[in-house]
Amino acid sequence: MYSKMYYLLKFFVLGFLVQSCFATKSFPESFMFGAGTAAFQIEGAWNEDGKGPSIWDTFFHNKNAEENGDVACDSYHKWREDVQNAKDLGLQFYRFSIAWSRILPNGTLNIVNQKGIDYYSNLIKALKAENIEPVVTLYHWDMPQHISDLGGLLNVQFVDYFEDYVRLCYNSFGSDVKYWVTFNEPTIHCFMGYGYGNGAPGFALPGDGLYQCSYVLLKSHARAYRIYDEEFRDQYQGKVGIVLESSWVDAETDDLLDLEAQERSLQFNLGWFANPIFKGNWPEVMIDRIANRSQLENLARSRLPAFTQDEIEYINGTHDFFALNTYYSNAVRYEDDEPIGTPSYSKDLSVGSSINRNFSDNQAFRKLLNYVNDRYNPGSILITENGKGTSDGLEDTDRIEYLKLYLGNLLDAILEDNINVIGYSLWSLMDNFEWGTYETRFGIIRVDYDSPNRTRTWKESARWYQNLIATRVLDNSTIIINN
Ligand SMILES: *[C@@H]1O[C@H](CO)[C@@H](O)[C@H](O)[C@H]1NC(C)=O
Ligand SMILES: *[C@@H]1O[C@H](CO)[C@@H](O)[C@H](O)[C@H]1NC(C)=O
Ligand SMILES: *[C@@H]1O[C@H](CO)[C@@H](O)[C@H](O)[C@H]1NC(C)=O
Ligand SMILES: *[C@@H]1O[C@H](CO)[C@@H](O)[C@H](O)[C@H]1NC(C)=O
Ligand SMILES: *[C@@H]1O[C@H](CO)[C@@H](O)[C@H](O)[C@H]1NC(C)=O
Ligand SMILES: *[C@@H]1O[C@H](CO)[C@@H](O)[C@H](O)[C@H]1NC(C)=O
Numbered sequence: 092m093y094s095k096m097y098y099l100l101k102f103f104v105l106g107f108l109v110q111s112c113f114a115t116k117s118f119p120e121s122f123m124f125g126a127g128t129a130a131f132q133i134e135g136a137w138n139e140d141g142k143g144p145s146i147w148d149t150f151f152h153n154k155n156a157e158e159n160g161d162v163a164c165d166s167y168h169k170w171r172e173d174v175q176n177a178k179d180l181g182l183q184f185y186r187f188s189i190a191w192s193r194i195l196p197n198g199t200l201n202i203v204n205q206k207g208i209d210y211y212s213n214l215i216k217a218l219k220a221e222n223i224e225p226v227v228t229l230y231h232w233d234m235p236q237h238i239s240d241l242g243g244l245l246n247v248q249f250v251d252y253f254e255d256y257v258r259l260c261y262n263s264f265g266s267d268v269k270y271w272v273t274f275n276e277p278t279i280h281c282f283m284g285y286g287y288g289n290g291a292p293g294f295a296l297p298g299d300g301l302y303q304c305s306y307v308l309l310k311s312h313a314r315a316y317r318i319y320d321e322e323f324r325d326q327y328q329g330k331v332g333i334v335l336e337s338s339w340v341d342a343e344t345d346d347l348l349d350l351e352a353q354e355r356s357l358q359f360n361l362g363w364f365a366n367p368i369f370k371g372n373w374p375e376v377m378i379d380r381i382a383n384r385s386q387l388e389n390l391a392r393s394r395l396p397a398f399t400q401d402e403i404e405y406i407n408g409t410h411d412f413f414a415l416n417t418y419y420s421n422a423v424r425y426e427d428d429e430p431i432g433t434p435s436y437s438k439d440l441s442v443g444s445s446i447n448r449n450f451s452d453n454q455a456f457r458k459l460l461n462y463v464n465d466r467y468n469p470g471s472i473l474i475t476e477n478g479k480g481t482s483d484g485l486e487d488t489d490r491i492e493y494l495k496l497y498l499g500n501l502l503d504a505i506l507e508d509n510i511n512v513i514g515y516s517l518w519s520l521m522d523n524f525e526w527g528t529y530e531t532r533f534g535i536i537r538v539d540y541d542s543p544n545r546t547r548t549w550k551e552s553a554r555w556y557q558n559l560i561a562t563r564v565l566d567n568s569t570i571i572i573n574n
Contacts, residue, residue, distance in 0.1 A: 116502050117564045123224070123514035124560045126177065126535070127186035127476055129231035129275065131160050132523035134190060136167035140206040143196025145233035146243070146284075147526075150291035156527070163524045164538050165545045167210065172547060174217045176536055177520065180553060181560040184224035186475060186516045187214070188231035188275065191238075191256055194263075198235030200255050208263050215267045226270040226475070226516065228334065229257055229315065232280050232291070239292045244285060244304040253311040254318060261323045269329045271319065272414050272475065273312045276336040277364050281305050286436055290526060298434030299394040302381070306396040309367050309406055316409035330411035333368060334475045337361040337415070339455035339462075341422040343445075348425035352442040355380075356423045357462065359440045369467040371407035372398055381439050387431045394434060412513065413469035416476035420455035421445070456500035457508070464510045471511045474501070478518035480531040488571075490535070490552045495567040502565055517556060521547060 118124075131147050137160060138144065151159035166173055177185050191198060193207035218225050230253070234243055238252055257273070274280070283290025286301030294300050312333050319331045337360055342353035355376050358366070362374040372378070373395060381395040398406070426443040452458075456477075463472060479493040494517070504510045522534035529540055535553040539546040559565065 115564050115566050115568065116506055117562075118502065119505065120563075121513070122505070122563070123183040124556075125182050125184035125186055125224075125226065125514060125516040126180070126520040126556075127226075127516045127518050128166070128173075128188075128520050128523060129228065129233075130188045130190035130193070131163075131231065131233040132519075132525070133164040133166040133173075133187075133521065134193075135160065135162040135165045137161045139167065140210075141196060141202075141204040142190065142207060143192035143198070143204075144236040145190065145192045146236055146239045146291035147233050149236050149239075150293060151527075158524070158527065158529055160524050162545070164521055169545060169547075170210075170214050171217065173520065174214070174221065174223070176547060176549075177218070177223055178221040180535075180557050182223055182520075183560075184226050184270070184514065184516065185218055185520070186226040186228065186272075188228035188233075189260060190233050191230065192233065192235035194259065195235065195256055196237075198238035198252055198256065200259070203259070211264060215264055219267055224270065225264075225268050226272065226473075227260075227264065227268050228272045228275050229260060230273060231275040232284075234292070243292055244281070244307045245294075245300065247307055247310065249307050250311045250314050254314050257315040258318055258322070261319060261327075265323050265327045265329065269327075270473075271329060271331045272334045273315045273331065274308060275334045275475075276416060277305060277308050277312075277333070278360055279336060281308065282436070297436055298439075301436055302395045305363060306398075309364065310402065312368070313406040313409045317405070332410050332412045332414045332473070333364065334414040334416055335361060335364050336476070337417060337459060337463075338419040338421045339417070339452065339459040341420065341452055341455075341458075343422050343424040343443075346425065349423070352423045352425045355440060356421075356442050356444070359436075361463070362466075365413075365463075365467055367398070367403070367406045368408075368410055369413070369469060372403045377439070380441075384431065384434065384439060388434055394439075410469065412471045412473050413463060413467060414473045414475040415459075415463060416518070417456060417459055417474075418477065418479075420452040422452075453496065454500060456497050457504050460501070460504040460510050460512065461508055464508075471513045473513055474515045476516060476518040478533050480525065480533045482530070483532055483537070485537060485548060485550045487535075487550045487552045490550070491555050492571050494552065494556070495565070495570045498559075498565050499567045499570070 137148050215225050281301040281304035285294045285304040286297045288295030316331050340356045342349040358374040366374045382393040385393045423442040423444045428441050429438045479490045519533040521536040522532040522538040525531045537548045
């Protein structure tokens, strides 16, 4: 009896010690650490060496905006230094995007710009030489202006133009690229570019333009996936996915109506693109609500274009992994439907929302990963963006605290919830043009925009990330959560 209790006691004491030893947990061997950028945000050289204009060049030039992407971080010329930084950080992968109009100035195959192909070829070779896996975004919002002039994502022929472009990319770079992502954050692109007009190409069509955009974009994504499957997979054995962005959304209370608002919110945002690709067709709640309101608006058909059965099957299953971006958490509550009037996405969704761009929900990322895993059963998840925008400065402890919190959530999801997250790409390798401002800085490496050299300097967070990658151990024991 006594001895049994002794053993029990010993077991507990030992158990406690073992637990403390493992209090700082490590990332699995196979887990990949990376960082990301996007062409328009870093390259500059907007009209050099045969590059054609993109919709974002036009967008800022037409507004005579004080800030634009003409030079940005000048990575078109400084890419060797960027690769060196990636190497010194110990990155296992680097996510960047190809500027469509740098290799096809008009977006179409009539002119292929060899200098553009060489630029990405050199970058990819240099990364491979340092054992850094390139993760390549085919479309990070910077559509060639000419394709936009033809209707852009409101014209279903975009699907064919996109096919021509991605086939050229697979042909040119496919032997060295194992991870492709077709589109970056389609929700935000359709929202800004075709819904609310606050981003290129600047159409304010909040009741239908953004849905048309999503319809054409999903068909284009599926085409790009199927082309890879049919023509390249056997030879290159790569993987293809799409990058979806979502904040975690909480319900403000446990009231059934608030919980419904929470689910509706996630479906209108994440499900809008994830459902067709991972389950087949739009989320039911979007189909129903938009059809209903369209009818009351005296429209002959729903503002949300209907997929044919063939289209549903063609789009369903076009993924080899789930690529996820996330930055914030958000809470919603029930709100009465707005009366019928000028149609819009926000009326279709109809939730009361409070965006908490702070750490108020310390479990947000873990909850989001569980939601994605449960709803979409994706097999594997790659975090393609996460990070914090801050003001200028090299002592960015606020960024480090944010990263500790999110990476702690990520570890819990992997180790406690058994979710297969295969890698994490921090946004961003360096400060860059945040679609209209240079003031919000997401980089772990500072860029001096006042210097013609666009001098790069490591911030504290870069050294912190370098150490995390080297040790694979997350020390979040001193986390300061600043609400
Ligand atoms: C783009 O297309 C337009 C119209 O077809 C043509 O005038 C122009 O020369 C083309 N430019 C390039 C760079 O291909
Ligand atoms: C989509 O594909 C999955 C997996 O093959 C299948 O279970 C599901 O029924 C498909 N959805 C539709 C709507 O066909
Ligand atoms: C449309 O919405 C109204 C108001 O919520 C509801 O009463 C009606 O049943 C809905 N109609 C359809 C066809 O879903
Ligand atoms: C953080 O979130 C809380 C909870 O919703 C909110 O009350 C607070 O105003 C937010 N703080 C900041 C700085 O945004
Ligand atoms: C620190 O990370 C661990 C996972 O390694 C997690 O369980 C713990 O909750 C995190 N602590 C904080 C304060 O976030
Ligand atoms: C820019 O770089 C060049 C070559 O490294 C150097 O000689 C020059 O002093 C730098 N200029 C500035 C303003 O930093």
